[in-house]
Amino acid sequence: MIEGLAYKQARSLLDAGRRINLWHGSVRSGKTFVSILRFLAYCAEMPEGNLMMAGKTMTTLYRNIVVPMQEMIGDDRECHYTSSTKTLLLGGRRVMLEGANDEGSEQKIRGLTLAGAYCDEVTLWPESFWTMLLSRCSAPGAKLFATTNPDSPYHWLKAGYIDRRDELDMAVFHFHIDDNGTLSREYVESLKKEYTGLWRRRFIDGEWCQAEGAVYDMWDEGKHVVGDGGLPERFDKIFASCDYGTTNPFAAGLFGASDGKLYLLREYHYDGRKQMRQKTDGEYADDMEAFLSGHEGIEFIIDPSAASFRVECQKRGINVRYANNDVLNGIRFVSQMLHSGRLLVCRGCKETIREIAGYVWDAGAQKRGTDAPLKENDHCCDMLRYAVMSLGLWGGVIKQHDTAYVFG
Helix, strand or coil, X not given: CCCCCCHHHHHHHHHCCCCEEEEEECXXXXXXXXHHHHHHHHHHHCCCCEXXXXXXXXXXXHHHHHHHHHHHHCCCCCEEEECCCCEEXXXXXXXXXXXXXXXXXXXXHCCCCEEEEEECCHHHCCHHHHHHHHHHCCCCCCXXXXXXXXXXXXXXXXXXXXXXXXXXCEEEEEECHXXXXXXXXXXXXXXXXXXXXXXXXXXXXCCCCCCCCECCCCCCHHHHEECHHHCCCCCCEEEEEEECCXXXXXXXXXXXXXXXXXXXXXXXXXXXXXXXXXXXXXXXXXXXXXXXXXXXXXXXXXXXXXXXXXXXXXXXXXXXXXXXXXXXXXXXXXXXXXXXXXXXXXXXXXXXXXXXXXXXXXXXXXXXXXXXXXXXCCHHHHHHHHHHHHHHHCCCCEEEECCEEEEC
């Protein structure tokens, strides 16, 4: 086999000669590395024609693929990226780069004729972009190379392509984390411990499995709920977050970060339906000034849909920032922190405790091939997710680790 590659990697490198070639499986399994090698070889062997690389966003494509490609080649002149034109000069070949972040993205590649394409994080794409990209790979002998982590068994990529691979001109390679012989056993075991439940099955075991039941199935009041005696004497960071609601409930939380742990110290919850009276932005801003009393000037992370409320808060000098509303990454990050015991809730936060225990996946969405929590009794959970995701705003608090987040 090829020197320096594990057997599965080398075998896939030799067998990836179909029109569609897909590597899928667990994180850190070596699938991205070998797929890049195969795409580089293809670029060298394909004498002419336009080439494209695509990812969920330009940022993730650059981070996940372009940077590793540059490190592998080791010569900026042979692998030169120009962000202003979204092009990569690869050994004299010009490669176009594009993001596939929404349904409208497919319009950006209409009319192209491609000799080849490389696709990163395909399960995060809209199906329309994938379908259009396949149709654009119309030059004689054109090939597409793609990687992804597993998702729902109902996902369009699984149901429409992987499960039909024998009907298509398609090669599929499944990788497990233990297939990557370059990783130390200590690192692999550490990574396995960081994931739990759904995320463990998908990102470590490499399964296409259904999101069902409780979202935070690792939640344990005995482990995650603390009294005043369980709080540290000081915090490295104090901040707040909120999920805005008018007819829906409004939820806010005050958080403290200390020694690698995040504590929900107290909560605010107002349900206009139950109270039979909706509050205005001004009234909510009054409530938040009182809620944050004694902690003036701290960062207040706000639901990104609450534009008018943000303006009202800014008028009052509240230090606001829009939340990161990446739902699935946020849920995964919260899950990891709960699993490791690094996210704790004070006993007085009764609404949050109640919601977490009843936060479940939407079975209807799952049948449509998407993962989403049921949009009921979820406002404290959204507030919590915004807070956890906001930890990345402050240097040294969290670091990105592959496709997951590690707090520390």
